[in-house]
Amino acid sequence: MDFDRDGRNEGYCMLWKYRADDSVWSVSITPDGEYVVAGSGGWYGKYVYLFNKRGELLWKYETGGSVYSVSITPDGEYVVAGSEDKHVYLFNKRGELLWKYETDGWVYSVSITPDGDYVVAGSWRYVYLFNKRGELLWKYETGGSVYSVSITPDGEYVVAGSGWRIYLFNKRGELLWKYWTGSVYSVSITPDGEYVVAGSRYYIYLFNKRGELLWKYKTDSIVNSVSITPDGEYVVAGSRDDHVYLFNKEGELLWKYETDGIVNSVSITPDGEYVVAGSGDKHVYLFASPQAMLILEMKNQIKQCKNEIEEYENQIKQNITLIFILILIQVILILILNWDWRSPVVIIISLATIYYIIKIPYLLIKIKKLEKEILEREKRIIIRELKKLIGEEDEE
Structure with missing residues (x-):
């Protein structure tokens, strides 16, 4: 061949x-x-x-x-x-x-x-x-x-x-x-x-x-x-x-x-x-071999998932920082500078704060999903390795 x-x-x-x-x-x-x-x-x-x-x-x-x-x-x-x-x-x-x-x-x-x-x-x-x-x-x-x-x-x-x-x-x-x-x-x-x-x-x-x-x-x-x-x-x-x-x-x-x-x-x-x-x-x-390639591909997928998790975790940290900054700006505008809370600028800042707050659980759900994918792929790798050890043919 x-x-x-x-x-x-x-x-x-x-x-x-x-x-x-x-x-x-x-x-x-x-x-x-x-x-x-x-x-x-x-x-x-x-x-x-x-x-x-x-x-x-x-x-x-x-x-x-x-x-x-x-x-x-x-x-x-x-x-x-x-x-x-x-x-x-x-x-x-x-x-x-x-x-x-x-x-x-x-x-x-x-x-x-x-x-x-x-x-x-x-x-x-x-x-x-x-x-x-x-x-x-x-x-x-x-x-x-x-x-x-x-x-x-x-x-x-x-x-x-x-x-x-x-x-x-x-x-x-x-x-x-x-x-x-x-x-x-x-x-x-x-x-x-x-x-x-x-x-x-x-x-x-x-x-x-x-x-x-x-x-x-x-x-x-x-x-x-x-x-x-x-x-x-x-x-x-x-x-x-x-x-x-x-x-x-x-x-x-x-x-x-x-x-x-x-x-x-x-x-x-x-x-x-x-x-x-x-x-x-x-x-x-x-x-x-095909077996090695499949395992290598799964390991690469796991690595990619971990990279995505790291990226999402960084986004969560950035969101928390932005939320803190936006809340601080609102406090300064309303309590110190006496701005009306209904002013367009304050409303926009408030909406942005809500957006970043809502985004955090969304990112946590994605992280949970990726962690599940990693566990599934790691399990498949272990199963393949065990099958190889006992000499059982892989049907995939």
Whole structure:
């Protein structure tokens, strides 16, 4: 199912895109979609970027070479990056550099555990595993460029794609299995190590824990990037055929979107609600599922209702101030200046006072109505979230 050029189809919708300084080589997103990290590189800039959910740039850091890979912890506290300058970088949420490590060659891929305790990196010929302090725990020679690495949240399993093979290691750096596919450009593993997804020359592969092939899908070019949800239900891929692909667990294509350049990197949230992609067209794309869009729309409606309530409350305050001023003017005119209360000016002021007094309960009724709408929408959001948790289909 294809998107139109406005980023819409019957499923996901593009929320925003940001023009980077040069080609975007890598992207990663936090589970709640609150933070997006990206890495770029080329003639015009070699940067690590951090964005919030609205696409606002929080910070960027310039490295000594193209940033081929980035990864972020679920809470957004740590960002790891791998660069053409042979270094692995670790940053905190504020963009402060915590440490960097010089490897034996260009760093093509990095991954970090949710607690930030382990960082895995792939460079020319080697897979590296570091602890939080940047100390090297082990490295494994594959004999080819390691274009992609991924690590489970507990650090128990490390998967790597190098040369023509996919490798699976345990925490101690022991090789559990390897599979010949053809040139491997991207790998990803589920938190429990049950599923491994890989992207190679023209194909996307899904394996189980034992290294058995479950399915493969042929694209029109090299698959630069893959990502999988924790339960293995969704697989997203980015290819040099300029497309972003989304599959279900059985390998069925759910949708694809054509960008204006090679898709270098993709990432998906654990619930499959958001997909982020980085393209050679110098853009970062964020897509949302119908469920996410409905919830987002309701949240925006709630925000709009709250803004209207604030506006009405301000009007009530202004009305009270005006009523006080008008009554004061009437007192001065009638009691001090001895004006006749039947004079046109006094009557007009009296009518204006009555108008502002009557308007207050009218505004209070509108506020009450908006508060009711907010409660109703919040209830609908909670119901949708609960249905999603128990796996019940939404009929809307």
